[in-house]
Amino acid sequence: MTATAAAPPLHSVGRNELGAITIDDSVVTKIASRAAAEVPDAGAAAPRLLGKSLARASPLGLRATSLTDLPKTSVSVDGSVVLVDLSISVRWPCSVPAVTQAVRDRVRDRVAELTGLHVAEVTIEVTDLVTHLAPPPRVH
Numbered sequence: 124m125t126a127t128a129a130a131p132p133l134h135s136v137g138r139n140e141l142g143a144i145t146i147d148d149s150v151v152t153k154i155a156s157r158a159a160a161e162v163p164d165a166g167a168a169a170p171r172l173l174g175k176s177l178a179r180a181s182p183l184g185l186r187a188t189s190l191t192d193l194p195k196t197s198v199s200v201d202g203s204v205v206l207v208d209l210s211i212s213v214r215w216p217c218s219v220p221a222v223t224q225a226v227r228d229r230v231r232d233r234v235a236e237l238t239g240l241h242v243a244e245v246t247i248e249v250t251d252l253v254t255h256l257a258p259p260p261r262v263h
Contacts, residue, residue, distance in 0.1 A: 156209075165226050213249050
């Protein structure tokens, strides 16, 4: 009697014979947002109202443009495929295409590395160029 070993079945990402691992959209959103903020010349975008940037609206209590805050991010996860939408600001006089490509690459790499999901598309809207930065705090 000859026994033949059956080939193990192919498994999709996050699924095996013990069950499945699911990652909530909000977790992927946070990962993508943090990954975008890791690019030094990109940051949080100015809020917009009726298509106009409110970059100087911080006295109104709205979020200001900042290279240290997290950008506005939304994701759509369908199975193991992720679509990411980002609204960012870019430091002036940096190249907008170069910064957006760096953000796109970083988001794809980090989401794939930390979740195992495939980022099919990263859409980026640049809403502000940061020409003024707050001076560093003075040490007395």
